[in-house]
Amino acid sequence: MTDIIIGIDLGTTNSEVAVIRDGRPQLLEVDGSHILPSVVGLADDGTLLVGQAARNQYVLYPERSIRSVKRRMGEDVTLPMGDTSYSPQEISALILKRLKRAAEEQLGESVGKAVITVPAYFSDAQRQATRDAGELAGLEVVRIINEPTAAALAYEVDATEPRTILVYDLGGGTFDCSVVRAGGDVTEVLASHGNNHLGGDDFDAKLIEHVVNYLKTEHDCDPSAERRAMARITRACETAKIALSDAPYARIEEEYLLPDRDPPINLSLEISRIDYEAMIEGYIDETLEAVHTALKGAELTVADIDEVVLVGGATRTPLIQERLEETLGMQPRAEIDPDLCVAAGAAIQAAVMAGETTHSVLVDITPYTFGTSAVGEMGGMFYPHCFIPLIRKNSPIPITKSKGFTTMVDGQDAVDIHIYQGEDPDALNNTEIGEFKVEGLSDVPAGNVIVMRFELDLDGILKVTATEKRTGLEKHIAIDNAMTRFESQGLDAAKQRLAALIDDEPAEGASAADAETEEHRQQVKAKALLEKAERLLASASAEDKEDLIDLIEAVRDTLAADDQDGLERSVAALSDLIYYLES
CATH class of the missing domain: 2.60.34.10 (Substrate Binding Domain Of DNAk; Chain A, domain 1)
Incomplete structure (x- = not known):
């Protein structure tokens, strides 16, 4: 029996672990969730906390908690946590050890090997620090692969023909834009560019700055020196950022934020998506510049890209998707959860190394907009x-x-x-x-x-x-x-077309409802045309204006009389005149 090799995405904000089951990637749960916050802390009694418990504690006790340690990997520094300081490798090892234990609990056997992902932009020192963290966690790191490679594997493991993919990976603390050649037996990064100190944490920082300035202006107080208050603001801003991915507004509410003030300071502030996107637009511009740099490095143009894949929770920001579509001329793919697809790709790589057969991730999607x-x-x-x-x-x-x-x-x-x-x-x-x-x-x-x-x-x-x-x-x-x-409407239309082609008989299934739908559509189209014609009156010549008025009245009369045949004729005539005037 071959050893189990797990796939791990060791992220700045969150980490995940996956394994291949029945030929497909499966994300494993840690403390009831597929996502483990990359936060480590110490409880009041010195007990070690890893994940959600440490993240919750960070709000109240930032001095004995460490987050975003990935940003420090490869640096010769120590990070204070309580009364002791630890290297970035040691803190990362605690996260890896928790993922390892979760995998063992669910698989029912010991796990000693892993494939771990890193940003393509990581230096040799940062990659070695990741290997050291794995060793400290009791894992043999059989392969370190680039996160864009893992993402491409998650989407294209079943592809037989080579495809050129642009992987836009914006996580909590690092950004990579990579051009990947995927499909067939080899998946390789052709070029990569990014910034390992740019990510969702920076988006949070913009919101935090906005909140602090609001408190200075509205409450004449500066919470910057209050570590606990700042930790609560940080958590609230992160929650608001996530909410703004799906909603146009979010509220930041923190009661008794500064309880020692007289009177105590309560924070209540609404943020609009438009204002938030204006705050982070400079960062998005920087990532789009990196897109062009990566394409130049691969000696390719936008036209050579077959698809764009989104990775990292920060890519849920609607403005990012809109700007990418404007720049590249195609809708980015995000059907696999951007927080989880790298771990799924790592599991696929692990299975390949173990000699297992794998298939792509199964996802329920909507085929329409x-x-x-x-x-x-x-x-x-x-x-x-x-x-x-x-x-x-x-x-x-x-x-x-x-x-x-x-x-x-x-x-x-x-x-x-x-x-x-x-x-x-x-x-x-x-x-x-x-x-x-x-x-x-x-x-x-x-x-x-x-x-x-x-x-x-x-x-x-x-x-x-x-x-x-x-x-x-x-x-x-x-x-x-x-x-x-x-699909059902298209089927009814097809039946009618075929019936007309064969014997001019009404198609089976054609109903009064279909006629009503078409009638409503014609009426909506006519009203829109009337609005357009009325706008043209101001610029039309005297002769054209007279023709416009006559046809506008004809359309209105047929609408009022519910005369569908007459409406069709008058709309056609008005359309022709508008086309003539506009051209």
Whole structure:
């Protein structure tokens, strides 16, 4: 029987352990979670704490806790914890030892070998320090592999044809951008660039700076010298950062943050995603520069990249995904949990070394994008039906995403919500799968915030909630079989096309509901066209203006009369005139 070799992602913020079972990577639980916080501490009685318990303690006792030790690997330093100081290797060894024990508990046998991942940007000294940590933990480190290599293995272990992958890895404390050639028998890093002192911890630091400045301004106090208060602020900012990946707003609340002040200082502050993204934009710019440096190092262009893979919890930040898509022209892949895919890849490498057969990670994903419509810019003009995605295709499910929208006019008391499925930037070219109306909004100036929340579960049920932020007024709709609805509609359309081709008979399954859907679509299209035509009136010549007015009235008359045939003709005529005027 071959020895078990586990795969370990020894991370700055979190660490994970995985093993191959039945040919597929399986993440092992540590203290009831797949993620072990990379924090070590000492309890009141001197008992060793590793993981979540140490992370919880860090809030109150930072002086006897150590976090983000990965940033110090390879340095000739000692780190104080309680009354004793330890090397970075010793602290890392305690984390590795906890992962080793968790694996042994679940596998029911001793574990003595491991594949451990490190950033591609790690120096020889940092790699040797990682090996030393493994040895101190009682593990034979049979291989150290680069994190981007592990990520590529997790996604492409089944690939037979070589593919060029850009791995964008932004974790808690390190950033790597690597170009990897994967598929077939060999997976290799062609080029890599990064910064081993840039990551989610720096994002936290920006939020912490914002909170400290707020306290200085609003409460005339500086908590910087209060270690316990700063530890609580750090924890609260990290929680807010995570929340802002899925929601447009997050609150930072810490009661009795400075209890010795008279009166005691309570922290209550709301952060918007827009403000947070402005704080970290400089860091994201730096990572995108690294993307181009890595491509240059590999002697490749953007056009040579087959796919982009996201690794590291910080890549959940929506702005990162948006900027990468703008820069590279393709939607980044993140269907494997970015916190876990490196450990899965390490387990695959471990299995290969043990002579086992492996397959890629199994993940439930949504094959379609879901979103709503709003006024925006399209083709250089304002357009009332721009498609705003909330849940992107290939997202792992279950998933919840939120986004804030604002009212357009003063005193707006209602909004119509339309839910679409598709990829086209014009919502009217996508499939409408639901709609509802929120009424009774506050009588306030334009800019009243409505938060849209999309929740998609494993059964394909999409729950959409619209909430007025200032009052909590909400309304929601649940859409069954959201992921298969498009397929069934496509099937009905195909039946109709085939029937028409064969004998001009109506297709079986064609229903009044289908006709209603098409009728509604035509009406929405007509109204959008009317808005566009009305905007052109101001710039049209006298003769063209007269034609526009005639056709606008014709469309309105057929809408009012519910004359579908007449509506189709008048819409076609108005479309032709608008095309003529615009060209």
